[in-house]
Amino acid sequence: MALLPILSFPDARLRTIAKPVEKVTDEIRQLAADMLETMYEAPGIGLAATQVDRHIQLIVMDLSEEKDQPMVFINPKITPLTEETQPYEEGCLSVPQIYDKVNRTSRVKIEAINLNDEAFEIEADGLLAVCIQHEMDHLNGKLFVDYLSPLKRQRAREKVEKVVRQREKVAVKR
Numbered sequence: 302m303a304l305l306p307i308l309s310f311p312d313a314r315l316r317t318i319a320k321p322v323e324k325v326t327d328e329i330r331q332l333a334a335d336m337l338e339t340m341y342e343a344p345g346i347g348l349a350a351t352q353v354d355r356h357i358q359l360i361v362m363d364l365s366e367e368k369d370q371p372m373v374f375i376n377p378k379i380t381p382l383t384e385e386t387q388p389y390e391e392g393c394l395s396v397p398q399i400y401d402k403v404n405r406t407s408r409v410k411i412e413a414i415n416l417n418d419e420a421f422e423i424e425a426d427g428l429l430a431v432c433i434q435h436e437m438d439h440l441n442g443k444l445f446v447d448y449l450s451p452l453k454r455q456r457a458r459e460k461v462e463k464v465v466r467q468r469e470k471v472a473v474k475r
């Protein structure tokens with residue numbers, strides 16, 4: 302197991318479009334395990350491979366209170382099940398310390414593959430629906446700040462750069 306460095310906004314690598322996973326190998330299973338460890342450590346509730354500079358369609362998530370229900374989505378597809386949208390205050394491990402409301406479809410169908418290479422399908426609403434749409438955006442090179450006004454996005458960029466500089470200083474001292 303290993304902690305992976307997380308790319309932060311406005312890193313251009315976050316704009317890469319992820320390719321489908323051709324086969325679920327041990328290497329993919331290891332990457333998913335490392336991504337889960339990185340996500341728990343951060344701490345966060347979801348992480349897309351794009352954020353750790355691996356450009357394949359792989360998402361990990363854990364929305365449980367106890368952090369004991371890891372979910373892995375490989376080659377996910379989502380289909381809206383309603384035209385209704387819900388606003389939700391989102392954050393992102395690649396945009397640290399920035400939170401803002403984004404409107405997303407409130408109910409979606411998720412089709413994906415698991416780590417045993419088996420296809421599965423679930424209907425999602427609430428936080429799971431929000432989170433899967435947020436993570437799917439990462440696989441398409443999109444960030445939640447793209448939905449905000451240019452002014453808010455600029456402020457987010459400045460704040461994130463400051464946070465990253467501070468983290469680097471702390472890392473050097475260690």
Ligand SMILES: [Zn+2]
Binds near residue numbers: 392395436
């Ligand atoms: Zn994110």
